[in-house]
Amino acid sequence: MTVTTTAPGALSQDEAAAFRQRCIEFLDEHATGIHLDGDPDPRAEKRLRAAQAFQQALADAGLAGITYPAEYGGAGLTKEHDKIWRECYAQYPFMTSELTISHGMCLPMLAEYGTEEQKQRYLADNIAARTVWCQMFSEPGAGSDVASLQSRAVLDGEEWILNGQKVWTTLAHLCDFGIVIARTDPDQPKHAGISMFIVDMRAPGVEIRPIHQVDGGLHFNEIFFTDVRIPAENLVGDLNNGWRLATAMLMYERVAIGGGGTDGVTHANADALILEAEKRGVLGDPALRNDLMDLYIQESVKSMNSLRTRAELKAGKTPGPAGSLGKLQGTLVSYLARDLSMRVVGADSIAWDEEGGHRWSTQAIRSMGSGIAGGTNEIQKNIIGDRVLGLPREPSVDKDVPFKDLRVGTQRD
Known part of the structure; x- marks a missing residue:
């Protein structure tokens, strides 16, 4: 007789x-795909509302925030439950891409570094997507070098x-709250003297302007802060320790971008292009088949790297610099998928008749931004x-030079 034993606490x-x-x-x-009915949805309102509806149904079913404690609005379940959920979700249309920043970056930061009062006030609504959050780091003079922020x-x-300007803030126009970093002591070197705050995106003095993108989208924004008053209790972490928190949040961002929200080994780009090549009768081309297989392998390896990163998260570790591997590899996969899609689809990638034919050109254009969002490829290579x-x-x-003495941004003679 075979006896199956289960480790204490395991399912x-x-x-x-x-x-x-x-x-x-x-x-x-519930995971039936997001249908826009021909609406281009340039400001992502419909996609976000669909994501919120899905997430709220998930919360009602006791499946939202699986590993977060029940007292903060989570399901209070185990990492094993989370793994099963992600494995299942990987087989369905991804419904919550517009919540990637809110859930993949802001939520874990609040859970790890927020005060008890902040957790009680914000986590449950974030988990259920009753509120949506954005991240505000980049500035016109502080992109790859975020520590030069003014x-x-x-x-x-x-x-x-708070006074200043942020740029490239995704979905700021639809968000309720945001996490922002600002300089609180210009007498310290640029990586010091920075603090992190929670900001009400509807507070007086917050102005949000859309950025028109080449693909027709308008989901990026620039934000102007004019004498915005932030309650002292909205400080996240310690005063003047914002760079350490910002670094942790960037690590979460790279995991969110490079790892996605599901689990298991996936190769969605390769699968879609193989089907498209078969439909167009070009799958017999040996050179194309070889390159499609290369994409399949690269996506599989990316998934495996993401699984390793997620295993560290499940062990209770804050994402480390290895998250840059997944983010960089994700960018390279998007570039490879873009070039292959142009070969498979041909002229239809530029001019098309069928409804939805623009998807290939839109995907190609958007791939350009993947090497910038979450830190440029060059920054990822430096980190690695x-x-x-x-x-x-x-x-x-400039390591030990007070920030006020640096010639950055508008601080020039």
Whole structure:
């Protein structure tokens, strides 16, 4: 007789099977894809509302925020439950891409670094997508070098007064709250003297302007802060320790971008292009078949790297610099998929008759931004070289210079 034992606290086979079935039943009903009915949806309003509806149904079913404690609005389940959910979700249309920043970056930061009061106030609504969050780091003079930011927060009694500008903020026009970093002590070197705050996106003095993108989209924004008052209790973490928190949040961002929201080994780009090549009768081309197989392999390896990163997260570790590997590889996969799609689709990638034919050109154009969002490819290579491979760092001439003495942004003679 064979006796199956279960580690203490682990799910039994029956429990795992029952939870998997519960996930599948929910996904069968709710993960039906996001349908825009021909609407280009340039500001992503429809896509976000669909994502919120899905997430709220998930919360009602007790499946949202699986590993977050129940007292903060999560499901209070185990990492094993989370793995099963992600494996199931990988087989269905992804419904929550517009919540990637809110859930993949802001939520874990609040859970890890927020005060008890902040967790009680914000986590449950974030998990259920009753509120949506954005991240505000980049500025016109501080992109890849975010530490050169000039937005300034000055303490006035029990409030901070924020002035400055942010740019490339995704979905800011639809968000309720945002996490922002600003300079709070210009007498310290640029990587010091920065603090992180929670900002009400509808507060007086917050102005949001859309950025018109080459693909017709308008989901990026620039934001202007004019004497915006932030309650002192909205400081996240310690004063003047914002760069360490920003670095942690960027690590979460790279995992969110490079790892996606599902689990398992996936190769969606290769699968779609193989089907398209078969439909167009070009799958017999041996050179094309070889390149499609290369894309399939690259996507599979990317998934495996993401699984390793997620295993670290499940072990309770904050994402480390290895997250840059997944982010960089994701960019290279998008470039390869773009070039292959142009070969498979041919002239239809430029001019098309069928409804939805623009998808190939739109996908190609959007791939250009993948090498910028979450840090450029060059920044990822520097991080990998320095912090993963242990190679010598590039020289830094401004390391110990007070920020006010640097000639950056508008601080020029």
